Amino acid sequence: MLATAAAMRAMGARIERQADGSWQVDGVGVGGLLQPATALDMGNSGTSTRLLMGLVASHLITATFIGDASLSGRPMGRVIEPLERMGAAITASPGGRLPLMLRGITPAVPIEYTLPIASAQVKSAILLAGLNTPGITRVIEPIPTRDHSERMLAGFGATLTVESSPAGRIISIHGEAELKPQAITVPGDPSSAAFWLVAASIVPGSDMIVRNVGLNPTRTGVIAALRMMGADIVELDGRTVGGEPVADLRVRHAPLTAIEVPPDLAPSMIDEYPVLFVAAAFATGRTIARGAHELRVKESDRIATMAAALSACGVAVTEHEDGLSIDGSGGDAIPGGATIASKLDHRIAMSMVVAGLHAARAVTIDDAAPVATSYPRFFMSLDRLAGITGADA
Numbered sequence: 092m093l094a095t096a097a098a099m100r101a102m103g104a105r106i107e108r109q110a111d112g113s114w115q116v117d118g119v120g121v122g123g124l125l126q127p128a129t130a131l132d133m134g135n136s137g138t139s140t141r142l143l144m145g146l147v148a149s150h151l152i153t154a155t156f157i158g159d160a161s162l163s164g165r166p167m168g169r170v171i172e173p174l175e176r177m178g179a180a181i182t183a184s185p186g187g188r189l190p191l192m193l194r195g196i197t198p199a200v201p202i203e204y205t206l207p208i209a210s211a212q213v214k215s216a217i218l219l220a221g222l223n224t225p226g227i228t229r230v231i232e233p234i235p236t237r238d239h240s241e242r243m244l245a246g247f248g249a250t251l252t253v254e255s256s257p258a259g260r261i262i263s264i265h266g267e268a269e270l271k272p273q274a275i276t277v278p279g280d281p282s283s284a285a286f287w288l289v290a291a292s293i294v295p296g297s298d299m300i301v302r303n304v305g306l307n308p309t310r311t312g313v314i315a316a317l318r319m320m321g322a323d324i325v326e327l328d329g330r331t332v333g334g335e336p337v338a339d340l341r342v343r344h345a346p347l348t349a350i351e352v353p354p355d356l357a358p359s360m361i362d363e364y365p366v367l368f369v370a371a372a373f374a375t376g377r378t379i380a381r382g383a384h385e386l387r388v389k390e391s392d393r394i395a396t397m398a399a400a401l402s403a404c405g406v407a408v409t410e411h412e413d414g415l416s417i418d419g420s421g422g423d424a425i426p427g428g429a430t431i432a433s434k435l436d437h438r439i440a441m442s443m444v445v446a447g448l449h450a451a452r453a454v455t456i457d458d459a460a461p462v463a464t465s466y467p468r469f470f471m472s473l474d475r476l477a478g479i480t481g482a483d484a
């Protein structure tokens with residue numbers, strides 16, 4: 092969030108954090124990002140990088156995108172290819188990686204693009220480029236991915252249509268519409284909630300309510316998988332917030348049973364595999380999760396990193412090219428007693444903290460700073476759950 096705000100400011104947008112914690116953005120209008128920005132430091136965030144590349148692509152801006160060691164190793168070819176088709180000129184480091192320089196163009200060329208991989212980031216990058224592109228820019232997604240961008244763009248008044256077809260979902264955006272300012276309440280992130288759902292499921296005696304969890308159906312794969320394993324998760328007070336379904340979730344400790352995780356859940360739980368692997372480490376039997384090759388190109392190689400982390404804690408893990416098989420403890424504490432390399436990956440750090448909540452010996456994370464990437468208050472919430480006085484969540 093902070094990296095995105097800084098990058099947007101560098102391009103002329105006025106973005107301020109308010110005293111009540113909300114963000115105020117004074118828009119410059121579609122097409123109005125006029126200031127050339129030299130280096131945009133995107134920190135650790137692939138989403139921010141890929142979406143901003145899309146936004147810049149249809150503006151007369153030349154920007155250099157840089158990031159930390161993790162982000163600099165991640166593939167950007169997936170957005171470079173469609174954005175070049177729209178007319179942007181992009182010079183990337185070998186392998187289509189950061190640092191890269193992107194020269195946007197106005198007017199850009201509208202394209203029709205079928206996503207070769209299920210990626211909401213690629214879809215959103217193209218739609219954002221399409222906002223300032225004359226004509227209709229179209230994305231076809233054979234496998235549905237999270238649809239927050241479509242909901243948000245429609246809510247801001249973009250002319251956007253979504254149709255189903257035999258080829259998949261077709262999302263069309265008509266360029267050059269003016270967007271209307273809005274006040275938006277952002278629901279709680281289901282990816283962050285997943286840590287507490289697993290924590291309560293594995294720690295005996297737990298009974299927890301996680302408030303304000305976004306339950307967009309394109310994001311709820313982890314809840315479906317945990318329920319298949321026997322997790323006791325109940326939705327309370329279902330409502331709509333910011334155009335998204337939201338509920339409070341009550342989760343109680345429950346014995347978990349191993350499953351074969353259906354591969355078609357992958358797009359709706361891609362960021363939750365690390366913590367699902369932790370749940371599997373406490374289940375009875377062997378959990379098999381395959382079809383999640385995309386995990387290899389996240390903040391770290393999440394298949395290899397989680398295999399190493401769980402093995403170090405005494406869990407029997409078999410690594411596959413596209414996932415893991417994990418033999419669970421049957422609900423007992425895992426041995427623990429290891430220092431985990433989080434590899435600049437927030438989800439690894441938080442997942443292994445959760446694993447440490449029911450371990451015979453301490454689980455130590457070598458570097459917990461990356462947690463701030465997606466959940467700066469994670470440790471405050473944890474302290475509050477543990478009843479540590481003065482904690483705030």
Ligand SMILES: O=C(O)C1=C[C@@H](OP(=O)(O)O)[C@@H](O)[C@H](O)C1
Pocket residue numbers: 138209210211212213215236237361362385
């Ligand atoms: O659109 C988004 O905000 C995201 C989409 C996902 O990436 P892909 O859809 O590219 O897999 C996800 O892994 C990432 O953490 C956030």
Ligand SMILES: C=C(OP(=O)(O)O)C(=O)O
Pocket residue numbers: 135136137138139362389390438465
């Ligand atoms: C936030 C995440 O990813 P990205 O860096 O791709 O935005 C994530 O994978 O959890």
